[in-house]
Every structure is written in C-alpha cells, then in structure tokens.
Amino acid sequence: MREAAFVKQNKDKWLRFESVLSNNTTIDPDELSDLYIEITDHLSFAKTFYAKSNTEHYLNQLASQAHQKIYKTKKESKNRLISFFKTEFPLLFYYHQRELLVSFLVFSLFVIVGAYSAATEVDFVRSILGDAYVNMTLENIENNDPMAVYKKMGEFNMFLGITINNIKVALMAFAYGILCGIGSLFIMLQNGIMLGSFQYFFYEKGLLWESVRTIWIHGTFEISVIIIAGCSGLVLGNGMLFTGTYTRLESFKRGVINGLKILISTIPFFIIAGFLEGFVTRHTEMPDWLAILIIAGSLSIIIFYYVIYPRQLHKKQNLISNKSN
Known part of the structure; x- marks a missing residue:
C-alpha cells in the first residue's frame, strides 16, 4: 500500500x-x-x-x-x-539528527573561514571582535594575564548576563528559521566566523593552548547548544519546505512545535555554560588536567544526550x- x-x-x-x-x-x-x-x-x-x-x-x-x-x-x-x-x-x-549535522557542518566551515580570514587579513579580527575588545586583550597579554576579561565582572553578574545573552542568540537561531532555515544558517555563519577569528587571534600571539584550556571550560556547552539551537531553526524551516503527507499548515505547526522543543532542551545547558563562565573560567590558575576534565566531561554529556541517547531510546x-x- x-x-x-x-x-x-x-x-x-x-x-x-x-x-x-x-x-x-x-x-x-x-x-x-x-x-x-x-x-x-x-x-x-x-x-x-x-x-x-x-x-x-x-x-x-x-x-x-x-x-x-x-x-x-x-x-x-x-x-x-x-x-x-x-x-x-x-x-x-532522534528524527532530527540530519538537521543537527547540517548545523554543525555549517558552523565548523565558517570557523575555518574565520580563522583563514584572520590569518590573511590584518584588520579582520578587529572588524569582527571590535577595537575595544582587541585592545583590552592586548593589554591583558602585556600584563601576563591574557584571560583577565573573565575576571572583570562579579561572578553572579557575569553568570546572569552571559546566560541571558546566550539564550537570546539561541532564540534568534530558532526564530530566523522562519526564513526557510536560511536565517538559522546565517546565525551559524556569524558565530562560526567569530569563533574562528577569536581562536586565531590567540594562536597568532602564541597563546592558543592558554585560550583553549580556559575558554572551552564554558565554551564546550555554549558553542554546542548554539549549534543545537541552529538545528531547531532548521527543523522550523523544514516544516515549511518539506510537508510530506501533511498540509503545509500542519507541517509548519509541527515544525514550530518540534523546533521549540529542541530549543527548550538547550536552556539547562546554557545555564550550566553561564555558571561555568561566571564562576569557574575565571580561575585561570587551575591545573591543565582539571580544565581538560571539565571540557571532556562537558563534550561527553552533549554527545551522549543529543546523539547517543536518542538512538538508544x-x-x-x-x-x-x-x-x-
């Protein structure tokens, strides 16, 4: 039949x-x-x-x-x-692993684009991160504390501000999916280029490892769930484009509902990322093994919950x- x-x-x-x-x-x-x-x-x-x-x-x-x-x-x-x-x-x-893969690949591609652009254009990093941030970081490097930016605000204020900002980015990644998913991919483009240029900036200063072992303490959760938020926008966009056996309206409604559920799933992880950035990342004196343990543990949780566990269930x-x- x-x-x-x-x-x-x-x-x-x-x-x-x-x-x-x-x-x-x-x-x-x-x-x-x-x-x-x-x-x-x-x-x-x-x-x-x-x-x-x-x-x-x-x-x-x-x-x-x-x-x-x-x-x-x-x-x-x-x-x-x-x-x-x-x-x-x-x-x-389980049924949206393909959208997750697309979001991840687009983000990763533009991380590479951002790093390459930073390597080939002198002022590219400043155009992306802004003069104020670059100048502040250069000053911190001169003062032998390149990650001092994470110590300037109080723990709770930083936690709250970062968490709210990240959730806003996730909401944008979802909402822009209304543009047939293209808007969500644009958010991945923006954030990917920013991350790539950011990491190359520290690489150029000979501080790649210092930046990685510090920033990715919170960045593992933060970047991962931004990519997942991009996936939620693609689910919304697909609901508009690929209706299957449903009417276009029914398919759109399902895309909105399923996309929202994916978005909601990221909120606890954004809160954890904000907590880590506000209370943990600032401790740049922590030993490498502890930083690696936090980063590896965070990545394991994300991979298990969003890739392995849905398949098992x-x-x-x-x-x-x-x-x-």
Whole structure:
C-alpha cells in the first residue's frame, strides 16, 4: 500500500486518538489500551514499509504519548519536566539528527573561514571582535594575564548576563528559521566566523593552548547548544519546505512545535555554560588536567544526550513495540 493511501485510510482514527490524548479526555482504560494496540500495529507497519517517513515519526509520537497516558501515576504532573528531558525530547530528536549535522557542518566551515580570514587579513579580527575588545586583550597579554576579561565582572553578574545573552542568540537561531532555515544558517555563519577569528587571534600571539584550556571550560556547552539551537531553526524551516503527507499548515505547526522543543532542551545547558563562565573560567590558575576534565566531561554529556541517547531510546522503544505486537 502506498504511504498516502495508508494515511488516508487511517487518518481519522489517528486524529481521534490524538484528540483524546491532547485534551486529556477521560475514557475507559481498556478502550484506551485497545486504541494503543491499534496505533502500535500501524506504527509497526509504517516502520516496515515507510521507514524514516513523517508517518512513522507521527505514529511514534502518538504511541509514546499513549504509553505515558496509560501508565501515568498521580505524580505525573510533577514529573512532566523530567519526562520531557528523559523520554519525550530524546525520542523526538532522534528524527532530527540530519538537521543537527547540517548545523554543525555549517558552523565548523565558517570557523575555518574565520580563522583563514584572520590569518590573511590584518584588520579582520578587529572588524569582527571590535577595537575595544582587541585592545583590552592586548593589554591583558602585556600584563601576563591574557584571560583577565573573565575576571572583570562579579561572578553572579557575569553568570546572569552571559546566560541571558546566550539564550537570546539561541532564540534568534530558532526564530530566523522562519526564513526557510536560511536565517538559522546565517546565525551559524556569524558565530562560526567569530569563533574562528577569536581562536586565531590567540594562536597568532602564541597563546592558543592558554585560550583553549580556559575558554572551552564554558565554551564546550555554549558553542554546542548554539549549534543545537541552529538545528531547531532548521527543523522550523523544514516544516515549511518539506510537508510530506501533511498540509503545509500542519507541517509548519509541527515544525514550530518540534523546533521549540529542541530549543527548550538547550536552556539547562546554557545555564550550566553561564555558571561555568561566571564562576569557574575565571580561575585561570587551575591545573591543565582539571580544565581538560571539565571540557571532556562537558563534550561527553552533549554527545551522549543529543546523539547517543536518542538512538538508544529509539532502539529500546522499537523492541518494546515489536514485543507488544
């Protein structure tokens, strides 16, 4: 059966089931269980014949929501946030690894462009970072404290200011996705060039390692989630461009919702990045091994949560679905 025919044949059932879940309608548990079994049957069929399609994604979300509703407890409302980060979001993000890869590759490309431009154009770094910042950093280097910029503000004020600023950048990366995703890629371009020129500036001064072991204490989380925010904008843009079996409006709504969920997932990491920049990065006297441990730990958390864990959870859910069938 062609996918369009399969959707047409079962769409009314799915919409009714989705309405029951979305509106928290109270129905007989046995009836809900029967509906759940039917949905998982359809999901199994879609996985077999329409793998990686929007139909499979939609049914997978329905099945996940139904499972949560059937087995919910009185503490469910308190655990909603935990459930989002533990189950709902990772299952969703499994289907958006491609957008994450595109965001990462574009960002990385323009890091290289930024570094190359800084190496070949004398005033490029000043045009990107500004004269005030460059002059201040040169003065700090002369005073044998090149990372002094992270010590000028109070810990809490820096933490708060940096966190708010980073969340603003993430919101822009998402919102600009409305421009068919191009706006989000532009934000990746801007930040990539800035990072590349910034790192080359310290390399040119013979301070590459000093900058890396200091800046990436907070930068690992910060840069990673900016890239993920770019991914959220691409999801929004894709919802407008690639409708699949949905109407353009339905596809756009799904793009907005899924993009927002991805954006929301970054907030805790932005807070952690802000905390590290405000309270930890300033301690430039810390031993290299400790800085490396923080950087490696941060990178491991990001890779696990956004790449490995969604795959593990998706695989686990497939096994559960197959057993129930």
